Amino acid sequence: xxxxxxxxxxxxxxxxxxxxxxxxxxxxxxxxxxxxxxxxxxxxxxxxxxxxxxxxxxxxxxxxxxxxxxxxxxxxxxxxxxxxxxxxxxxxxxxxxxxxxxxxxxxxxxxxxxxxxxxxxxxxxxxxxxxxxxxxxxxxxxxxxxxxxxxxxxxxxxxxxxxxxxxxxxxxxxxxxxxxxxxxxxxxxxxxxxxxxxxxxxxxxxxxxxxxxxxxxxxxxxxxxxxxxxxxxxxxxxxxxxxxxxxxxxxxxxxxxxxxxxxxxxxxxxxxxxxxxxxxxxxxxxxxxxxxxxxxxxxxxxxxxxxxxxxxxxxxxxxxxxxxxxxxxxxxxxxxxxxxxxxxxxxxxxxxxxxx
Ligand code: TRP
Numbered sequence: 293x294x295x296x297x298x299x300x301x302x303x304x305x306x307x308x309x310x311x312x313x314x315x316x317x318x319x320x321x322x323x324x325x326x327x328x329x330x331x332x333x334x335x336x337x338x339x340x341x342x343x344x345x346x347x348x349x350x351x352x353x354x355x356x357x358x359x360x361x362x363x364x365x366x367x368x369x370x371x372x373x374x375x376x377x378x379x380x381x382x383x384x385x386x387x388x389x390x391x392x393x394x395x396x397x398x399x400x401x402x403x404x405x406x407x408x409x410x411x412x413x414x415x416x417x418x419x420x421x422x423x424x425x426x427x428x429x430x431x432x433x434x435x436x437x438x439x440x441x442x443x444x445x446x447x448x449x450x451x452x453x454x455x456x457x458x459x460x461x462x463x464x465x466x467x468x469x470x471x472x473x474x475x476x477x478x479x480x481x482x483x484x485x486x487x488x489x490x491x492x493x494x495x496x497x498x499x500x501x502x503x504x505x506x507x508x509x510x511x512x513x514x515x516x517x518x519x520x521x522x523x524x525x526x527x528x529x530x531x532x533x534x535x536x537x538x539x540x541x542x543x544x545x546x547x548x549x550x551x552x553x554x555x556x557x558x559x560x561x562x563x564x565x566x567x568x569x570x571x572x573x574x575x576x577x578x579x580x581x582x583x584x585x586x587x588x589x590x591x592x593x594x595x596x597x598x599x600x601x602x603x604x605x606x607x608x609x610x611x612x613x614x615x616x617x618x619x620x621x622x623x624x625x626x627x628x629x630x631x632x633x634x635x636x637x638x639x640x641x642x643x644x645x646x647x648x
Contacts, residue, residue, distance in 0.1 A: 299440035301326055304335030304378070304433060307355035311362040312520035313596075314498040314513035317563055318445040320523075322493050324367040326443065332373035333437050333628060334363060336621075339378045339385075340430070343423040344413060360617050362523055365607035370620045376628035377621055378433060383632035387432040387639060388425065394461045395428060395454065403427055405450045431455045435462075435485050436632040443491040452490040459485035466642040484635075484642050498563065499556055503538040510554060524607050527597045534560075534593045539585050546584030557588055565595045 303319065305311070311320065326332065336359050341352045356377070363375055378384060400406065406427060410419060430451045434442055435458070442452060456475070463469040463483030475487035499510040500519025513520045521533050539557040543550045552558045552575050561571045570591070577583035610617055640646050 298329060298331040300333065300437060301330035301441050301443065302333040302335065302434055302437040302439035303443045304337045305359055306337040306340045307352060307359045308341065309355055309515045310358045310522045310524050311366070312513055312515060312522045313564075313600075314445075314500075314520065315362075316366070316523060316599075317498050318493045319443050320363075320366050322443050322491065323373075326441075327369060327372050330441065332368075333439070333631075334368060334373060334375045334624075335378055335433055335628075336360065336375070337378045337430075337433065340426050343420065343426045344415070346420070346422075357614065357617065360621055361607055361610045362603075364610050364617065364620070365603045366523060367603075370624065374624045374627050375620055376624040378429075380625045381436070381629055381632050383436050383629070383636035384429065384432045386636060387436055388429045390639070390643065391431050391435070391458050391462070392425065392428045394458050394465070395431075399454075399457075400424055400427065403450045403454065405447055408447070427451050427454055431458045434488060435459060436635045437628075438484075438486055438631075438635055439488060440486065441491050442488050443493065446492060446497055449490055452488065456487050459483070459487050462639075462642075466639075466644075484638055499559055501533050501537040501556060503541075510556070510559075521596065521600075523600055523603050525600060526604060527593075527601060530596050530600060531593045534589050534596065535586075537589065537592075539589075543585065546586075547581045549581045550578040550585075552578055557585065557592065560592055561588070561595070564599060565591070 301323075303323065305315070323332065323334065336356055338352055338356050341355065342349075345352060360375060364370070368375060401424075406424065409415070415423070427450075431454055434452075434455050442455075444452060460469075460475070460478070462485055463473075463478050463481075464471050467483045469478055469481045469483040473481050473483075478485070478487055498513045500513040500517055501521060502511060502517065502519035504510050511517055511519060515522075521530060525533070537556055537560075540551045540555050542548070558571075558575060558578070561574070565571050574583055574588055574591075578588065637646070
């Protein structure tokens, strides 16, 4: 298979800081794997970062560099994949404006991810107009690349659904695709945009290392909740975080019977420990009260250090060579612009807005 015949994959991250294990199982791990079979585009959504941090440009700048380095350290290979900056793809901004006309405003306000974010980030009714616009921007991020697959975490599904709706509507209104056409036939029937599929990672929503929220539900791993293990954490930090990790609060000593269900310690072992036999046996012993938390945590430290340490080592190298990292971004963005510009022209053509 040559480069150009591979199906195209697009996904991205809002730069909010360094990446953590939740990103790894939610998506990054998939991406590293998929590079060999897909022509991959990885977008760093720095415009989106301004929706909630407009007054912190220096922080966003640092986050962009951090994410680029984390991608490279995790194994994204710029010789095969394209890493690029949202803010330097003008076609995204242009298409956001046109697409926003195809989305009824109340439809946006029903987007559950938007509602969750307003709640979780404590935005109250003070969110900016741009905050509401960002899912439309995300529709444009995706559609200007006309990708075959979009690997994302579960929280992004509402945005993907909106992307599908906009694509159908654009195809109907401007490309005269029949309103009853099936999703898979849209391109064949003259539509410009594919009806994209989300691809979820193996762990849809990794929990954090802290305890549950007051209502008892386990909180997802998130840097802002201070319950994350970063892909750049050194072995000592990993050890500290794991040893302090929330487990079964009713278990005071190793001979107490323990609960495995909803216990972060076991969720982590199940997610990351390749030694399934050990995990099953240890779980049984934990239930009986014949193995201690400390022993299980130490095992987990080893497992996580083995996963993270090679990435951290690579990261240290890239940190010393920011010139290279920036060159990767610049070249990736130039390549991404070629694809995006082509789609923009086709979209304008379909909208009858090319005059010369
Ligand atoms: N909203 C996504 C997040 O916060 C990031 C993102 C922006 C994205 N544009 C995208 C993801 C396009 C997939 C496709 O994680």
